[in-house]
Amino acid sequence: MRPTRLPLLLLALASLVAFTGCSDGSGGGQAGTVHIRGVVYAFFGIDDHLPGAVIRIDEYPELSAPVAADGSYDIEVPDDALVTPYIVPPAGYRAIYLQTFHTSGKDLEAVHFQVVPEPIYTAFAALLNVPVDENGIIKQCVIVSTFSILEARQATEFDPGFKDVYPHGLPGSTATIDPRPDGVRGAIYFSAKIVPDPNETASSVDGGVLWLDVPPGYYWMVPEHPTERLAPFLAHCENGRLVNANPPWGFYQLAPGEEPDPAVLASPPRD
Numbered sequence: 001m002r003p004t005r006l007p008l009l010l011l012a013l014a015s016l017v018a019f020t021g022c023s024d025g026s027g028g029g030q031a032g033t034v035h036i037r038g039v040v041y042a043f044f045g046i047d048d049h050l051p052g053a054v055i056r057i058d059e060y061p062e063l064s065a066p067v068a069a070d071g072s073y074d075i076e077v078p079d080d081a082l083v084t085p086y087i088v089p090p091a092g093y094r095a096i097y098l099q100t101f102h103t104s105g106k107d108l109e110a111v112h113f114q115v116v117p118e119p120i121y122t123a124f125a126a127l128l129n130v131p132v133d134e135n136g137i138i139k140q141c142v143i144v145s146t147f148s149i150l151e152a153r154q155a156t157e158f159d160p161g162f163k164d165v166y167p168h169g170l171p172g173s174t175a176t177i178d179p180r181p182d183g184v185r186g187a188i189y190f191s192a193k194i195v196p197d198p199n200e201t202a203s204s205v206d207g208g209v210l211w212l213d214v215p216p217g218y219y220w221m222v223p224e225h226p227t228e229r230l231a232p233f234l235a236h237c238e239n240g241r242l243v244n245a246n247p248p249w250g251f252y253q254l255a256p257g258e259e260p261d262p263a264v265l266a267s268p269p270r271d
Contacts, residue, residue, distance in 0.1 A: 032078060032079050033079055034076070034077060034079050034105070035075065035076050035077070035107040036083070036101075037072070037075075037108070037111065038073060038109070039071045039073075039158040039159075039162075040053055040055075040112070041114060042093065042114075043114050050071065050089055050090060050093065051068060053066075053087050053090055053115075054088040055067065056087075056088060057077055057084065057086075058083075058086055060077065060083070063075060063076075063077060077103060078103065080102075080104070082100055082102055082266055082269065083101050084099075084101075084236050085111065092118055093115045094115070095242070096116065096242055096243075096244050097241050097244070098111065098246075099145075099221075099234060099235055099249060099250060100233075100235065100266050102266035102267070104262040106263075110249075111249060112158065112162070112246060112248070121136075122136060124196065125138060127195075127196070128196060130212055130213070133240075138240060138241075138242065139239060139240065140214055140215060140237075140239055141213075141214040141238060141240070141241045142210060142211065142241075142242050143186075143211045143221065143237065143243045143245070144242070144243065144244045144245070144246075145208075145209055145221060145250035146168070146206075146208050146209070146246055146250055147209065147230060147251045148168045148170065148207055148247035148248060149165070149169070149253050150252075150255060151168070152165045152247045162248065167206055167207065168207060168247055169203055170253055171203055172203065172225060173203040173209075173224065173225045173251065174201075174203070175187050175209055175223045175224065175251060176224075179217075179219070181214065181215050181217070184211055184212070184214050185213050186209070186211030187210070188210050188212070189204065189208065190204060190207070191206065192204040196208070196210055216238050216239060217236075218234060218268035218269075220233075221235055221245070221251070229258075230253055230254060231254060231260040231261070232265075233249070233250055233264050234268065249264070
């Protein structure tokens with residue numbers, strides 16, 4: 001399947017699944033709302049839960065939720081809406097945006113935040129020659145995700161559970177960005193040593209992949225694998241934004257016969 005045809009297929013599938021799924025009563029909030037829940041943890045410090053951080057929604061500035069002492073959060077958002085969760089972290093960490101979801105009649109669970117400490121953020125920017133401003137913030141957008149194995153989604157609890165599924169990458173995966181703007185660098189895959197390596201041609205057991213110098217806009221991130229199926233996702237870029245569609249969402253492996261969750265088949269807003 002050519003990537004340029006994928007958005008039309010995804011929109012049709014999203015409409016069908018959303019229509020059939022809204023009658024199951026699985027929404028968990030007030031009328032017309034659902035909940036997004038997950039855990040916040042630090043990249044290279046998975047036990048650091050960052051209490052005191054705040055979760056917000058890009059499309060709804062009035063909405064926010066605190067991160068509890070155990071790293072968990074619970075935010076109520078409108079149903080049948082585009083939502084891009086992001087985190088305002090404590091000092092020493094960088095803000096992270098997740099993928100853009102379309103809420104589709106049910107709560108979203110295990111929507112975790114993997115937050116980058118400033119030294120790691122700075123080191124990766126230097127390693128990859130990413131332009132930064134006078135405050136050390138990337139000038140354009142970076143999109144990161146992980147080709148994650150099925151076991152990462154089957155671990156319903158964070159601890160014990162999800163954090164023990166490591167490494168959680170699906171080797172041999174590739175991905176494209178659609179549309180592909182001029183000047184974008186990537187896909188760049190992470191080696192098994194958790195280092196982005198432009199010489200890698202597919203994902204390692206780490207599963208990481210990124211795109212650099214992405215201008216503002218909405219982008220379909222489309223995965224491929226020789227034998228397995230993975231979910232795509234929608235990324236919303238703005239200058240200075242780091243989008244990390246991390247496990248167990250992002251590029252997650254599908255079980256045999258499974259279709260992507262309708263929440264990941266978000267259609268970009270029309271101009």
